[in-house]
Amino acid sequence: MEFRKYQFLLFAFTFLVLSQVSGATKDNGKDQLKTYIVLVHDTINHVIPTTADQNLYNITNKAKHKLQHLTELYVSLLSEVIPDRSRIIYTYKRVINGFAAQLTMQELEELSKQEWFAGTLPPKKYKITTTHTPAFLGLRPPIDPQGVWNTTNLGEGIIIGVIDTGITPDHPSFIDDHLPIPPTKWRGHCDFGTSLCNNKLIGAIRVLNATQGEHVHYPPTDKHGHGTHVSSTTAGAFVKGAGVYGSAVGTASGMAPHAHLAIYQACNENGYCDGADVLKAIEYALDDGVDVLSLSLGLYEDNDGRHVYEDHIAVGAFKATLNSLVVSCAAGNDGPGFGTLNNDIPWILTVGASTTDRRELVVVELGDGTKFDGKALLQTKNWAKGMFPLAHLGIKEFNGYTNLRQCTGKMDRRKVSGKILLCPFDGEDPIQKAQNMRAAGVRGVIFFLFLPSLGLDDVSVQYDFPYAEVLLTDGTKILNYINSSKNATATFSFRGTVMNKPHSPSLAAFSSRGPSLPFPGILKPDIVGPGSSILGAVPPTYIDRTNRKSLLFDFMSGTSMATPHLSGIAALIKKAHPKWSPAAIKSAIMTTARIVDNNGDLITDGGPIPGPADLNGIGAGQVDPTRAIDPGLVYDIKGNEYIGLLCGMGLTDSQIRIFVSPSPPVSCSKVTKISQEQLNYPSITVSLKPNSTVVITRTVTNVGIAASIYRAKINVPRGISAIVKPTLLRFNAKYEKITYTVTFKWTGLVSYPLRGQLVLLSRKHVVRSPISLVLLS
Incomplete structure (x- = not known):
């Protein structure tokens, strides 16, 4: 089954879509x-x-x-x-x-x-794609003298632009305690007025003329919730006691808590946006003096073709990058299928989603003593002790679409009263579901995730009713127990928020995978960050998915949630290294990423294929902000190299003009063309034919200790030869550049997976580049 057909089960609204509104x-x-x-x-x-x-x-x-x-x-x-x-x-x-x-x-x-x-x-259609994640990523309170927050002053003075559904200006996540005035380069303004705008929320404008089809001037109040959530994740202030009805309680903050926020409402209350609005929002951010631009948006799947020169975000981000803005975009929520990426553009930081080590745990215990770990974002506080009858309503098989609706709608009280039910996770409105269950006297529900590609961290739905979500494999065992027992029973044990979940992080099943269709020679996504069940700010009028109570914080999942994590981290790096280019900041993030989980094993795939996550899913790995601040070496890319890349792809001069306008036009006949594999990217993708040889060239810039020596170590699968020259890189000065080559050859029977890595090692730094291999017959 195609996973995307069930995306409504995964908070599909958490990946914003830019939409053409006609x-x-x-x-x-x-x-x-x-x-x-x-x-x-x-x-x-x-x-x-x-x-x-x-x-x-x-x-x-x-x-x-x-x-x-x-x-x-x-x-x-x-x-x-x-x-x-x-x-x-x-x-x-x-x-x-x-x-x-x-x-x-x-x-x-x-x-x-x-x-x-x-x-x-x-016209192009697009769509919209926390308390613990700072600590999970190694960001510590500012009292830690060695922490990234301390060395970067929590991102103070950096301006993060967010293009989304707007913001809730009076939310506690956007107070400006201890924040200085905006830097003098700031040229924007805030339409909420002096009573709501402050040194945190310095800019807020509405850019919805194309979407709404009207020329009106209203403040960009968030009526959806998505924009407020992502804004708090990237640069929200410290808020004590944040949580959802006792779950995930702690001090919430964004990645760069002292950075300034500039909000551009280019998406409406339904999560739809028009390409013309988004392109104008990017231009406003350029004019306003923004440093980092965060877009949890992506092309709508029904768009015809994937021409980069027709992609509004790609065009706008190109000019933003040339003007030193770091542009961070969501990879999309169309996983776990391959080739499902959005925003897979070389000058964009493409962000996939991973899980965290936190879980709202509920243990399901059967009458025979078997126990299963499940998840309940909303924990039942007064669960009665003892075993209760366990039943299902005619489940025959667990795969595909079979019997998904058997627990939907009103139920026969005579059949279900006092029982715990085993039901498929069917996507029915949680409020209505809880009402139906309660009216029928149901004691509790075990929801099994009906697709093997769904993991417990992929669903962010809450029920105001005793429940537990379990994996398909565990649901199968529970079904077998019911069918083989005359008096099947079960009970719940609600354990609350549990940290240090083993084998964390993993790649979120919903996170879109490569390879990139327009840029197959460049590994995408670039990086993954926390995107599953992320706690963030929501408008006070936000109606939760349980009992229609007003909330200040709630859980959302998606690459939309991972993107602002990376935007905030990019802001911290920008603060530490204000003269670094967007490519250098991206390189620092990628070459310092982690590829192992908290058990020391390779990060696994949360999708249907067990084992280590494919490079097309995790890119360089899980972001590590502590190491990214001091990467040692960076792979830099200049603007003319991107133009050479586009010319090398065969774009016409007229198509190139779309990217460079209003600057003078470019003639590709006079430009040094660059193939995708040869772009000075922090990762390496190489396509090989039998007995063929391919030479890849890269140039690194020393941003660490002036006098440094790096030794090159390369690992590739059996059957592939890879030789690095030179193997020793000797730097005598900071910002010195050294070029090396890697000669690849397909020599014989190849072992899988087709992945490797090139590591440049010094006494202090480890600079790692993932290698993706493509074999051509």
Whole structure:
């Protein structure tokens, strides 16, 4: 079965989707209005100022005159095709040269005939993809003199931009105790006003003109919950006593608790966003002086094609990266299938999701003494002692779609009263489920996760009713016990929040896997971070999934939750090394990642395939912020190398112009082309044919001790030869660069898995690059 068909069971709303919202509709076909981004030739060095531009930036008369500096001919040509000027939604002056407008196909065809017309970005759909995780990742209270928080001042002075569903400005996670004023480079503003904006929440604007189809100026209040949650995860303040009805209680904070937040509401209350809005939000972040940009968003699965030059996030992130912004994006929740990635772009930090070592534990004990560890995010406090009758309602088999709805809806009290039921986890509304169970007199429920790809850490649903979630394998054993016993019984033992769960972290089953489709020569995702059952802030009006009580914190799961972890960690690195490029910060995160769990074993896959997680799932491994602050060496990439990469992929000059505009156009005939495998990336992907030889080149920059010696060690599967030259890298100065080569050859029968690693070792540092091998027949 395709896992994505059951994503509603996994808090599918926790991975935000950028969605094309088509606006008003006249008729079908060519008369339908859609939001297009129209590219203008760089020789037309003008933009059309919109009401949104002027409102957001309070533009002066002189600046307005400059924005309106458009030839009369250009104005007349445009007005001939688009008589209603209000349909021009945005102008872009930094991420691209052009504007967004609601157009019919016929109008677009007419515009394409104009001399200034340089192309279009078609409408694209996208979707929206804690108390313990700082400590789990090794971040300690600031009193620890050796801790990352102490050495980076908790990210003070760094500005993190979040493009999402908005924020709850008066939530305790966004108080500004002990925070300084924003840095002088900050040029944005906050639409909540002085009563709610502060030194934590320094920026907040609404960028929903394309999504909502209206030009209104409201504050970006979060009516969904997702934006508030991810904002608290990346830079939330310390909040004592955070938890959900007694579960996971502790002091909550973000990864960079003293960083500033700039919020760009480009996604509506339903979690949908338009590419034009998101692209404009990226441009605002560029203008405002943001350091790190966090997007828990991804392309909607129904989009046609995967052309990188039509991806609004890829285009906007390219210009952001060239302007020194670190862009962190969610990999997607379409796992455990391979080739399901989103945001798998080389200049983006692509983030997958892992589990933590925390579990809200409930032990299920059968009448024969067998015990199973289960999960209950909402723990029952007054569970009666003793055994209770155990039954099911006609389960025949556990695979696929069979009998998923047998415990759905109202139940016959005569059959179920006083019993513990074994039921499939069917996705019914938890509030209604609890009401139905309680009305029928059910004592409790054991929910088995009906797919082998589902793990206990993949589900973040709470029931205001005694329950336990168990794995499919354990559910099978419980079913066999019921069927073989005349008087089957069971009971629960609620143990509360348990830490140090063995074999943590593991790769979350829902986390999307590579290989990348547009960039198969680059290993993606780059990194994984905590994304399962993450506790974060939610709006006070947020209705929980149990008994409709108002909450301040709640659990969510998804790569949406992992992304802000990495955004906050990137902010800490940026604070420690303000002159580092986005590529250097990404390299520091990747080359210091951990590949073993808390048992010392390779990180395992939480999906249906047991054993170590594939590189296409975990990338470089689990983020380790303590080591990432001091990586020793980095693999840096300059902007012209990304252009060489795009030219090497065969993009036309017109397609390249989308990325470089409004800068002067680039001719690929004059650019040094770079293949994907040869990009100076922190990981290595190499494709081999029998008896073929491939030479990979990498350059490292010394950011550690000036006089350092690194020894290269490489491990590859049997049947593959790999030789590194030179094997000793001798550095005499900080920021010195040394280039090395790795010669790969397929020499014989190959052992699996097709993975390896290159490690550069000094007395102090371990710089690790994962190696992904692809064998071509």
